[in-house]
Amino acid sequence: MPRVENRKIAEMFNEIADLLDIDGDNPFKVRAYRNAARTILGYPRQMTDLVDEGFDLTSLRGIGKEIAKKITEIVQTGKLAYLEKLRKTHPPQLEDLLKVPGLGPKRVRLLHELLHINSLEDLEKALHEGKLQNIPGFGEKLIAKIENGIQTRRYEAHRFKLSEALPVAEWIVKILKKTKGAMHVEIAGSLRRRKETVHDIDLVAACEETNDTMVYFLNLPKIQKIVMKGNTRSTILLENGMSVDLRLVGVENFGATLHHFTGSKAHNITLRKMAVEKKMKINEYGIWQGKKRIGGEKEQDIYDAFGMQYIEPEMRENRGEIALAQKHALPKLILQSDIKGDLHMHTSYSDGLVPIKEMALQAKALGYEYIAITDHTQHLKVAHGMDEKQLQKQLEEIDALNETLEGITILKSAEVDILEDGSLDMSQSVLAALDLTVCSVHTKFNLSREKQTQRILKAMDNPHFTILAHPTGRLIGLREPYDIDMEAVMQKAKEHGCMLELNAQPDRLDLNDIHCKMAKETGVRIAVSTDAHSLNDLELMRYGIWQARRGWLEKENVVNTLSLPALQKLLRTIKG
């Protein structure tokens, strides 16, 4: 029986929700399925394993008796009879229509019933033939919106990498901060939560009553079109395809609005439910006790109203942070200033751009105590991997540099290839001369889950194995992670005291947030590393730190927060 991933189970529940929604079924039932999907997607362990262990699924938030039964059925049979039945009564591509801007469940149902439109193709044809005018509630503008959405393929939900969206957002914030009447301008939304990908940019501005902020926003350069225009809220589409939302409020409401638009939606919903229980109300304008407004100028006001700790944006995903904040037991998230070194980088010995010395001096300028030089090894020909002789030469150069350089120590290392059979592609005697190794899979991504997992577990059995680099091999939006049993990998890492990397390259961010949390819970240390190939790349550390914070990591969970002596002591115990 193939293992069913959490992602697949969540997809199935979302499909059920879509179909029930189109049927006009109880909206709260629809929401229950979506909530369950979200819980499953964000859960650090696989449902398959939980079912195997006889774990009580109803103890998870949003999962009751019925959905627990359905999860068990999916895990055990790979299918769900209820969903199969729903699929039989609906055309297979009907739910695609929900993605078209302007179309929700009600309108999709109308299109289906009145015009037998069952797919995007059908919709396009009906538009050409001018049939939509006949449907009640479909006026000229709505039809134009649908037509435009279809033409520009707006239904293909494109997501931008954090590193693509953040500079654009920062550019706009800088402009808006200078406008007349603007008091604060902040990034909100998933971008503020530092999610690895975002689908749009959300901004919140606190302004005096008379201000130029909205006018400037609507007249920014590089606007493709104005999607929506209001006194307090507007949306623009930039030429590069990014959608930007600006919300304008008075200073007294700024905290509540910033909180509202930072989300996540699930986090906000949980807080609002708590408010209702206490006869309070939270909305974008503040927090109320009965008719009395008790706060809203600062985000902190909202958490104060419940006697809770302030929750950092990166944690607001409704993954248990609210319960911890109530107990005043939130983790103290790692800061970039906790980082004392970088344990993964390349030089001109392999595919990096500059010599060792330049990397070392740049690292020193960043305030680091140490770096590890980790050039590729011989097996990786495309990256000019070093043979043992070249590595030997590099080690001598590092010795010489360590003699002369002040204030920074260069550790000897290499990014060693893990071969298909789980062996490392350098001899044991050479590996023994290194301070640490960074080991990675660069080939044969398509092995079966069983073989890929065994490959890595066997590599970890090598006494010279220190850190597993970019553990899932994914490239965001380009390459799926390879199939491995991450729980088994983490268990093995824990046994041997070796570590997993959080690769800070914005297109990797590998481990992801959920796996980071899992590593913390398992008791496995993480190395947050830039995998730099140039001087500028060393500054990618911030992306790694944000992802680490999303994974609830604290200073103690991250190995490169250790001082040099502490790190060296730890490395000796792993080797010994």
Place this chain on the structure above:
DNA sequence: GCCGTTTTCGGCCCGACTGTTTTCAGTCG
């Protein structure tokens, strides 16, 4: 379908904007 220190029924987050209407439903975040 889920949930419960007002528990096994009766609720379920909240508001802006749009378009098509004459007072509001649908969509969106």
